[in-house]
Amino acid sequence: MKIAVMGYGTIGSGVVEVLRINHEKIARRAGEEVEVKYILDLRDFPGDPMEDKIVHDYKIIVEDPEIGIVVETMGGVEPAYTFVKAMLEAGKQVATSNKNLVAAKGAGLIAIAREHGVNFQFEASVGGGIPIIRPLNKCLTADEIEEISGILNGTTNYMLTKMTDEGADFDAVLKDAQEKGYAEKDPTADIKGYDPCRKIAILTSLVCGKQVDFEDIYCEGITEITPTDIQYAKAMGRSVKLLASSRKEGDSYSCMVAPFLLPDSHPLCGVNDVFNGIFVHGNVLGDAMFYGSGAGKLPTASAVVADVVDMVKHQHTNIYIDWKPEKMELIDYKESTNAFFVRTSSKKQDIENAFGAVSYIEAGVAGETAFTTEIMTEKEFEEKSAQIELINRIRLG
Amino acid sequence: MKIAVMGYGTIGSGVVEVLRINHEKIARRAGEEVEVKYILDLRDFPGDPMEDKIVHDYKIIVEDPEIGIVVETMGGVEPAYTFVKAMLEAGKQVATSNKNLVAAKGAGLIAIAREHGVNFQFEASVGGGIPIIRPLNKCLTADEIEEISGILNGTTNYMLTKMTDEGADFDAVLKDAQEKGYAEKDPTADIKGYDPCRKIAILTSLVCGKQVDFEDIYCEGITEITPTDIQYAKAMGRSVKLLASSRKEGDSYSCMVAPFLLPDSHPLCGVNDVFNGIFVHGNVLGDAMFYGSGAGKLPTASAVVADVVDMVKHQHTNIYIDWKPEKMELIDYKESTNAFFVRTSSKKQDIENAFGAVSYIEAGVAGETAFTTEIMTEKEFEEKSAQIELINRIRLG
Numbered sequence: 001m002k003i004a005v006m007g008y009g010t011i012g013s014g015v016v017e018v019l020r021i022n023h024e025k026i027a028r029r030a031g032e033e034v035e036v037k038y039i040l041d042l043r044d045f046p047g048d049p050m051e052d053k054i055v056h057d058y059k060i061i062v063e064d065p066e067i068g069i070v071v072e073t074m075g076g077v078e079p080a081y082t083f084v085k086a087m088l089e090a091g092k093q094v095a096t097s098n099k100n101l102v103a104a105k106g107a108g109l110i111a112i113a114r115e116h117g118v119n120f121q122f123e124a125s126v127g128g129g130i131p132i133i134r135p136l137n138k139c140l141t142a143d144e145i146e147e148i149s150g151i152l153n154g155t156t157n158y159m160l161t162k163m164t165d166e167g168a169d170f171d172a173v174l175k176d177a178q179e180k181g182y183a184e185k186d187p188t189a190d191i192k193g194y195d196p197c198r199k200i201a202i203l204t205s206l207v208c209g210k211q212v213d214f215e216d217i218y219c220e221g222i223t224e225i226t227p228t229d230i231q232y233a234k235a236m237g238r239s240v241k242l243l244a245s246s247r248k249e250g251d252s253y254s255c256m257v258a259p260f261l262l263p264d265s266h267p268l269c270g271v272n273d274v275f276n277g278i279f280v281h282g283n284v285l286g287d288a289m290f291y292g293s294g295a296g297k298l299p300t301a302s303a304v305v306a307d308v309v310d311m312v313k314h315q316h317t318n319i320y321i322d323w324k325p326e327k328m329e330l331i332d333y334k335e336s337t338n339a340f341f342v343r344t345s346s347k348k349q350d351i352e353n354a355f356g357a358v359s360y361i362e363a364g365v366a367g368e369t370a371f372t373t374e375i376m377t378e379k380e381f382e383e384k385s386a387q388i389e390l391i392n393r394i395r396l397g
Numbered sequence: 398m399k400i401a402v403m404g405y406g407t408i409g410s411g412v413v414e415v416l417r418i419n420h421e422k423i424a425r426r427a428g429e430e431v432e433v434k435y436i437l438d439l440r441d442f443p444g445d446p447m448e449d450k451i452v453h454d455y456k457i458i459v460e461d462p463e464i465g466i467v468v469e470t471m472g473g474v475e476p477a478y479t480f481v482k483a484m485l486e487a488g489k490q491v492a493t494s495n496k497n498l499v500a501a502k503g504a505g506l507i508a509i510a511r512e513h514g515v516n517f518q519f520e521a522s523v524g525g526g527i528p529i530i531r532p533l534n535k536c537l538t539a540d541e542i543e544e545i546s547g548i549l550n551g552t553t554n555y556m557l558t559k560m561t562d563e564g565a566d567f568d569a570v571l572k573d574a575q576e577k578g579y580a581e582k583d584p585t586a587d588i589k590g591y592d593p594c595r596k597i598a599i600l601t602s603l604v605c606g607k608q609v610d611f612e613d614i615y616c617e618g619i620t621e622i623t624p625t626d627i628q629y630a631k632a633m634g635r636s637v638k639l640l641a642s643s644r645k646e647g648d649s650y651s652c653m654v655a656p657f658l659l660p661d662s663h664p665l666c667g668v669n670d671v672f673n674g675i676f677v678h679g680n681v682l683g684d685a686m687f688y689g690s691g692a693g694k695l696p697t698a699s700a701v702v703a704d705v706v707d708m709v710k711h712q713h714t715n716i717y718i719d720w721k722p723e724k725m726e727l728i729d730y731k732e733s734t735n736a737f738f739v740r741t742s743s744k745k746q747d748i749e750n751a752f753g754a755v756s757y758i759e760a761g762v763a764g765e766t767a768f769t770t771e772i773m774t775e776k777e778f779e780e781k782s783a784q785i786e787l788i789n790r791i792r793l794g
Contacts, residue, residue, distance in 0.1 A: 025540075123536065129683065129685065135531070140699075282699060283418070284695040291684075308539075
């Protein structure tokens with residue numbers, strides 16, 4: 001099997017490396033040798049062992065009948081979409097690690113692949129090396145999945161873990177994460193939650209079989225989390241985690257990306273540093289969790305190559321993926337319900353006037369009052385909290 | 398699709414229940430309705446809604462061309478093996494939850510299924526509802542799996558959790574587990590470790606592609622664990638867990654079932670009560686963990702029905718499973734290496750004569766001395782510990 005890799009960055013070069021390191025094992029699993037024939041990139045790589053495989057025009061790959069499988073590790077929606085579409089239409093199978101592409105164009109590309117009797121797979125687009133796409137598609141098929149809650153972004157999980165362990169503040173841990181290469185120079189997609197937002201849109205689409213648009217999901221990052229919040233979390237026996245979550249409600253879903261205060265007994269609470277964890281609740285399965293390296297060169301490449309192995313074995317069979325382009329209308333987040341942890345400079349009398357009976361939290365912080373509320377809708381919370389001087393609020397998980 | 402269920406016990410009736418509860422969802426996933434036509438059991442079930450589907454002779458199922466898929470939830474090797482073999486030879490696909498059958502006859506049944514162009518699947522045989530068989534077969538195919546360590550028995554994990562939380566002794570928690578229905582009247586297979594031993598044999602077979610015989614695996618249960626051991630574990634920041642483990646060493650594997658003292662930071666340490674957890678280390682993936690309900694009627698049935706859905710979609714395709722009948726010779730467990738926690742009535746001088754420098758552990762227990770050793774082979778440990786008066790020893794994870 002001759003394959004092409006589009007995009008020779010971190011993940012693309014990881015794919016080449018995994019194919020080299022585990023060459024024999026992969027050939028045994030796939031049933032034949034897997035060889036990289038082309039690498040598409042704008043750049044040249046003088047001195048790189050793969051230098052002679054570099055091409056700059058994707059049409060060379062489209063037009064080569066020897067290429068059966070194409071790996072897309074370029075990132076971004078365009079030109080990835082144009083290239084991937086052309087490959088599928090030319091009867092080539094495609095594996096991608098590109099969450100932006102999958103979140104925006106997944107349903108359409110699955111349909112195009114099906115029309116042409118080939119496959120479009122994207123295990124690496126969510127949870128890096130953690131198997132989650134295929135388990136949802138192939139393993140949890142007897143269940144109604146009622147909830148998915150994931151720590152789907154390693155960068156912010158590293159930052160929150162460090163804030164918890166060291167009491168450091170947001171700016172300091174961001175700088176540290178950038179120095180370690182965990183956060184990008186422009187960290188917006190991570191710290192604002194846009195990255196996990198695309199991932200939960202993909203997972204929810206697979207659960208409901210329809211298109212969930214990430215633009216419809218309420219999304220809050222970790223930029224407002226302070227060492228004082230962490231101090232309260234510890235006093236409550238909880239940890240702050242950035243969750244991307246999706247709950248089935250009637251025939252629709254309630255989705256959200258936001259920091260949550262999880263009790264220490266929750267399986268996701270042990271997911272620290274750059275690790276990812278995905279908690280799934282099925283109506284007959286009960287609770288399950290998938291844990292592992294959610295990012296990083298080799299773990300992510302491992303998932304891409306597993307897709308390649310699967311596609312070598314399914315060269316003339318379409319692997320059914322239940323994700324249609326029809327749009328799923330999500331429940332307005334203002335109707336979704338949570339209990340809240342609240343910090344305020346208002347007096348207890350004002351708090352109780354707004355919220356009724358609350359549970360106060362003591363963590364030795366001067367000049368403010370903290371409490372937790374009953375479960376209520378976001379709308380109710382907004383109305384009530386407008387009556388007090390809010391310092392911060394975090395949802396309880 | 399008409400199916401038959403062989404064995405109308407806990408899991409078999411769970412399969413019927415899951416098919417009823419999630420009927421629509423399953424039909425959508427499978428692409429057609431799935432209907433139970435026969436239930437094979439020795440007993441009659443007067444008054445049961447499925448009463449009219451009960452048959453007592455498996456040949457009725459073998460000879461009915463309408464039956465495409467058979468579920469085996471009888472347990473035990475015979476007559477399950479005879480029945481399953483006959484079904485496969487008659488061109489019917491089989492899904493089973495029966496670890497005894499799979500551990501003893503898996504490779505052979507996979508080969509028979511392949512010869513007849515059908516499938517033999519067994520997701521529910523390990524880890525109950527947790528997807529692990531399919532992830533190993535289909536997801537982690539780009540990796541050399543270097544280690545699997547699993548909490549694969551919910552009964553003993555419940556017992557150890559209760560001993561840890563309540564300081565209760567073995568006999569008391571066994572009685573409690575029996576009263577709650579977690580442990581059988583004859584609890585031998587659980588408390589002696591025979592159940593997780595079969596499961597790690599299955600997982601190791603799938604990792605290496607050859608037959609691993611569970612009889613070759615050194616197996617120790619939890620019967621020797623006392624409240625004093627738990628007290629020491631807490632003093633060390635560790636927990637006692639019954640692990641079934643498998644480590645790649647050169648071209649072979651070192652397998653063992655035994656209680657281990659895991660540090661509280663280990664992902665498996667948060668796996669409590671009747672839950673199972675399976676930790677996997679791949680050479681490019683790094684660490685991953687799968688967590689969930691390892692037993693129980695509906696979770697296990699969920700995994701069986703997921704196999705059924707997969708087989709409805711693969712009616713004329715053999716799903717490749719890499720497990721050949723050729724025997725894998727395991728490394729003699731006496732050559733496997735671990736560090737040990739040791740309790741002894743001997744004096745420090747005698748301990749140090751035998752073991753050299755050790756780390757002593759203080760947990761306020763009178764009349765004995767406890768310490769941890771360096772990493773050594775089981776053989777070395779046996780020789781050294783023969784020189785002291787041993788009270789108990791537990792391996793360190």
